[in-house]
Amino acid sequence: MKKVNALILTGFGLNCDNETAHVFELAGAMAHRVHINAVISGKVKLADFHILALGGGFSWGDDHGGGVIQALKMKNHIGDDLLAFVKEGKLMIGICNGFQALVNLGLLPGLDQDYTKRNVSVTFNDCGNFRDQWVHLTANQKSPCVFTKNIDIADYPIRHGEGKFIADQSVVDALIAKNQVVLQYADEKGNPANGEFPLNPNGSMADIAGICDGTGRIFGLMPHPEAYNHFTNHPDWTRNYQLQKRAGKDPDSEMTIGIKLFKNGVDYIKDTFL
Numbered sequence: 469m470k471k472v473n474a475l476i477l478t479g480f481g482l483n484c485d486n487e488t489a490h491v492f493e494l495a496g497a498m499a500h501r502v503h504i505n506a507v508i509s510g511k512v513k514l515a516d517f518h519i520l521a522l523g524g525g526f527s528w529g530d531d532h533g534g535g536v537i538q539a540l541k542m543k544n545h546i547g548d549d550l551l552a553f554v555k556e557g558k559l560m561i562g563i564c565n566g567f568q569a570l571v572n573l574g575l576l577p578g579l580d581q582d583y584t585k586r587n588v589s590v591t592f593n594d595c596g597n598f599r600d601q602w603v604h605l606t607a608n609q610k611s612p613c614v615f616t617k618n619i620d621i622a623d624y625p626i627r628h629g630e631g632k633f634i635a636d637q638s639v640v641d642a643l644i645a646k647n648q649v650v651l652q653y654a655d656e657k658g659n660p661a662n663g664e665f666p667l668n669p670n671g672s673m674a675d676i677a678g679i680c681d682g683t684g685r686i687f688g689l690m691p692h693p694e695a696y697n698h699f700t701n702h703p704d705w706t707r708n709y710q711l712q713k714r715a716g717k718d719p720d721s722e723m724t725i726g727i728k729l730f731k732n733g734v735d736y737i738k739d740t741f742l
Contacts, residue, residue: 470742471497471498472496472497472498472518472519472734472737472738472741472742473497473498473500473516473517473518473519474489474492474497474498474499474500474517474518474519474520474521474734475500475502475507475512475514475517475519475520475521476488476489476492476499476500476501476502476521476523477502477503477504477507477520477521477522477523477566478501478502478503478504479503479504479505480504480527480528480538481525481526481527481528481529481530482504482523482524482525482526482527482565483524483525483526484523484524484525484563484564484692484694484695485501485523485525486501487523487692487694487695487697488521488523488524488563488694489501490694490697491693491694491697491726491727491730492519492521492730492734494697494727494730495727495730495731495733495734496731496734496735496738497518497519497730497734497737500517504538504541504542507546508541508542508545508546514546514549514550514553515549515552515553515556517558518558518559518737518741519558519559519560519561519733519734519737520553520558520559520560520561521560521561521562521563521566522538522560522561522562522563522565522566522567522569522570523563523564523565523566523694524563524564524565524566524627524692525564525565526565527565527569530565530630533568533572533591533630534565534568534590534591534628534630535565535566535567535568535569535570535571535572535590536568536572538565538569538572539568539569539570539572539573540572542569542573543573547573550573550575550583551583551584554575554583554681554685554686557683557685557740558685558737558741559614559615559685559686559687559733559736559737560575560685560686560687561615561686561687561688561733562576562687562688562689563688563689563690563691563692563693563694564626564627564628564631564689564690564691564692565628566688567590567678567688567689567690568590568630570686570688571586571588571589571590571688572586573586574586574587575681575686576588576679576680576681576686576688577639577643577648577679577680577681578681578682578683578686579639579642579643579646579648579682580682581681581682583681587635587636587639588633588634588635588639588643588679589633589634589635590630590631590632590633590634590690591630591632591634592629592630592632593628593629593630593631593632593669593670593671594632594665594670594671595665595666595669595670595671597629598627598628598629599626599627599628599629599631599666599669599670600625600626600627601625601626601666601669602623602624602625602626602702602703603623603624603625603626603653603667603669603677603691604621604622604623604653604654604655604656604658604667605621605622605623605624605651605652605653605654605677605678605691606620606621606651606652606654606658606659606660607619607620607621607622607650607651608647608649608650608651608652610647611647611648611649611650611680611684612647612648612680612682612683612684613650613680613684613687614684614685614687614732614733614736615680615687615729615730615732615733616650616651616687616729616732617732618728618732619725619728619729619732620658621654621658622651622693622725622726622729623696623702623725624691624692624693624695624696624725624726625691625692625695625696626669626670626690626691626692627692628670628690631669631670631672631690632670632671632672632673633670633672633673633674633676633677633679633690634672634673635673637673640673640674640676643676643679644674646682648679648680648681648682649674649676649678649679650678650679650680650687650689651676651677651678651689651691652674652675652676652677653667653668653669653672653675653677654667654675655667660675661675662675663675670690672690677689677690677691678690678691693725693726693729693730694726694730695726696724696725696726696727697724697726697727698724699719699720699722699724701724701726702724705719
């Protein structure tokens with residue numbers, strides 16, 4: 469059986485590639501960690517892959533803003549390849565720094581299928597400092613996002629200094645109306661954070677933690693689902709472990725909500741391309 473090929477970019481400060489590759493493998497894909505220069509030079513062809521993952525880290529030190537230099541480098545060298553990748557119906561996921569790069573590229577939110585216009589931004593946290601914590605998220609069930617299928621709520625960690633999602637109110641309203649707001653910060657019961665810190669850790673408008681394009685095939689989020697690849701990653705794992713054991717379940721046999729997100733993408737490619 470053919471494998472789903474996932475391309476995970478590495479290099480120049482990107483530092484979550486191993487975790488991202490690992491979770492793609494757990495989700496059933498064949499993960500390829502490739503230096504961004506190999507893709508830009510044409511040594512490695514983007515067209516040979518089904519999923520492109522722009523992972524977390526601090527690309528080029530975020531010297532000109534989160535994901536700015538990475539976006540410019542990709543747009544200037546492989547901009548047409550990225551648009552062709554989208555047109556073919558393949559998948560893209562941007563996590564944290566990768567999300568910042570996708571919005572700087574204009575690939576997100578892709579309103580009216582315009583994948584070149586930048587009309588949202590991810591900027592400095594309202595709290596004024598780097599945040600490293602786990603957050604509760606609620607998922608929009610009406611969203612077309614491929615990756616969040618059958619996900620209602622999720623806990624993932626965040627680790628960023630520039631995670632505040634901002635845009636003109638008209639753009640935010642359009643994203644909400646079109647169900648392109650995929651994930652929002654929430655409390656442990658899935659109720660909206662309503663901007664309350666630290667439930668909303670960065671001050672994002674409308675508690676936005678992740679958005680997709682209109683097709684649901686391009687997805688960007690600030691939290692790190694790849695960092696929840698085993699039940700012991702969760703800060704409450706010891707309590708949850710005992711609760712599961714008392715319910716007669718084996719926690720180690722169950723897929724985490726982190727792996728589930730990536731498996732949704734892998735399954736989509738299997739159903740669509742293989």
